[in-house]
Amino acid sequence: MGVYDFQRIEQKWQQHWAAAGAYRVSNDPSRPKYYVLDMFPYPSGSGLHVGHPLGYIASDIFSRYKRLKGFNVLHPMGYDAFGLPAEQYALEHGVHPAVSTAENIRNFRRQLDHIGFSYDWDREVRTCEPDYYRWTQWIFLQLFDSWYNRRTGRAARIGELEAIFAAEGNAQHECPGDRSLRFTAAGWEGMDEAARRHVLMQYRLAYLDYAEVWWCEGLGTVLANDEVINGVSERGGFPVERKRMRQWFLRITEYADRLLEGLDRVEFSESLKEMQRNWIGKSYGAEIDFAIQGRSETLRVYTTRPDTIFGVDFMVLAPEHALVSAITTPEQQAEVEAYLAYVRSRSELERMSEKKISGCFTGAYALNPFDGRAIPIWIAEYVLAGYGTGAIMAVPCGDERDFAFARHFSLPITNILGGQYDGTAANPTKEGVLHHSGFITGMPMPEAIEAVISRLEAEGRGQRRINYKMRDAGFSRQRYWGEPFPIVYRDEVAYPLPESELPLMLPEVERYATGPEGQGPLANLTDWMRLPDGSLREPNTMPGYAGSSWYFLRYMDPHNAGAFCSREASDYWGQVDLYVGGTEHAVGHLLYSRMWTKALFDLGYIGFDEPFKKLVNQGKIGGDSRLVYRIRGTNTFVSAGLKDTYETDELHADVRLVTGLELDTEAFRNWRAEYAGAEFILEDGVYRCGARLEKMGKRYFNAVNPDDVVAQYGADTFRMYEMFLGPLETDKPWDTQGITGVHSFLRRAWGLFYSEQGEWLVTDDEPSPEELRLLHQTIKKVEEGIERLSFNTCVPAYMVLARELARLGCRKRAILEPFLVLLSPFAPHFAEELWQQFHPGGSVLTAAFPQWSEELVAEESIEYPVQINGKVRARVQAPAAAAPAEVEALAMADAAVQHWLEGKQPKKVIVVPGRIVNVVV
């Protein structure tokens, strides 16, 4: 009892909390709620290193603090358990993903439990459990059964759309899948079931479409862009081809504007909002129709700069553009075909990374809609088929890419910028006046943009248009370990599975190999694939982000067998008040979950349309690697200081074999078989390692396991130290040495309560004003620190208080009891153990966070620095309540001040109450 026996204490309280269900939380509408969420982990096989729990610790501290402040806090944890790594492990080792995933989860849980988190484990979710993915499938069906009504700006039921079609056709509701699709009520009436379903599919929020993928016959699989090099597969060198395959998509593009607008209503970091805005990539411009010389077709382009239309010197089509074959002249035929063959051989990845200037003239000419000038039409891979109309008007004097292209092919360049264009580089300015530009000559550019669009619209040659970079999200994976689609196909038409048949269970498979035609492994299960009535199942599965797009809702009502989450529960818990996680999900998970939330809101299932009110991105903890230097071709290692005299190879040594920089050479020999016979060239009798900061991870042998740290110093020290390392949001290196400072703070704090002999030292004496002031200053600092998530500034506040109390010999209950409450979010086991002495059978978890009082925080007297002409020359004491005039009088009477004034009269004296006296001479 005398010394701080953290091992005994922590084990005792972790067991006690678990047994008592101390962190169980109920949906209690009579109490104010607060929802603190961590991004749930993917349970990988390698377990946690000290970088992983950083965000979990921060959110745990905040949760505990909010509980002490009287909130009913929802603080859950679960696992994002479907995904690729488990399936690859299955392929290589034959272990069922469910088995390896369960094993990994057990290991994660064991590690988490040692750190003393306050999760309500009764609410745990696992995305791979049928009770969970049943609702992932159900939400997918809601998206399938919905369309986005652009007139009301929200999703609605597909049945409503059918009624509209029957009444008036689609004139009021442009088809997002095919803008040219037009039909009347009579047209709808005339369609058969399959045709109608086909039309509806092009409106659905979850829809089926054909999309191009790389198909490799030799491997019998679809390959990702990065697996294709120079037209052959990276593995095996088999040829690949573009193949259109049926894939599911989410129509997230319909939500682009609301995803942008919603960012103004949430507290995310500016950089993260910017990432999302860039990803969505909204741009304002116009579509313009160019006539093609001698042909009836028109060429439609998208541009953000319609004002530069008189500077168009050539047109460029994407190689995949539908008009290419039609407009190519016989003379250019051979050249165009050769170019298309070249483009087809290049992967998307190469196309984007190499950025070669390449292209080919089609022989055709477009006509400028205003001055009728004939403009050559080229094809080039720098124009992307998937953006805008897949065709551009090139203005080389104003666009860098067009300029480079014109230079490369020696095309003439028209100057519409006057003196703003010098002929050596394009000038993309939007501030200037147009030259040689017909009816807009002399007009400022922003004005000209409007003038051109108005005229185009009046003449029916173009229209205002907004474009987005964001594409609809691919939702099919040719994989096994994911949610099966609750869909059946009859005559190639997709129908939803009835709700009563959910969940559609993921069937067992013998092997995880890809199915025929690039389909998922499920396609190998012919019995499962074909239903008794002859309809077919969907062989692919949903992507990893399906389950993670709504998990924060399930925590609110995790055992509900009748709904994904009752409206009652989601109305009570509402938005996640604080969401903590890494930036790696900036444009994936965080966009998808925002979209799903908006769709569920539109359909009336929840009452809010942004899932996360405030988001904090914790920084990464870097690893401090240790390097050893092996003389090339030998098994002899040379100490860092002497390495330059030899030719060496740098290798990583496990950080656990090194103290400071000194290598335990014996342990190093035993570490791995290849080093068993290692020899060492020492300096000053020791082997010194080199050091480098890099990512913490297995491959650098610099990962520090929290289990080891907790075993040596305890969970409370570990928690405090992780916070003490620096601001939550910045990247910072791990330094195992530094932990002793925090650990000895806890030991000293323990010493305030117990003597070394184990006597309880706390008294019931009245605290002195100084002691009260110290306490209240600390309460204030800690409260303010936690509120603005500056956990790193709280730890020094505790340290100063403990030091000062020790100095004063203060062991008074009136001070130490609130100190324990203050400390409990950071060091819960420590606080709980000592709290027992004050409240046997009670718990610090249910205490109230102490209030600080302005009166007690205030000093009796304040020391004012006195600046004379900007330099601090003296300090004077003044009563805290002194008015500025009194402080000034006291300062002027001070001998040191008079000395510095050298008899001169001050011109001006500024007294900032409580702060400073400034004298200008």
Added chain:
RNA sequence: GCCCGGAUGGCGGAAUCGGUAGACGCGUUGGUCUCAAAAACCAAUAGGUUAACUCCUGUGCCGGUUCGAGUCCGGCUCCGGGCACCA
């Protein structure tokens, strides 16, 4: 190239509203204790200057606003992150 961040002792960092720069911890140095070492405890620790009291310089660089700038404004440099043929 574009868009966001950031730069403070030997190191991690603090300074919340424009008001004593360097809290707190690590490391280092010295001391106490010890046969010795470790641990623990105490003291010093931005740089320069001084026997000392002092004084000067100092928050990436240049300039500005202000009685007063790490903090605000203008112009750079470097580092980190994101996006990248999106017309």
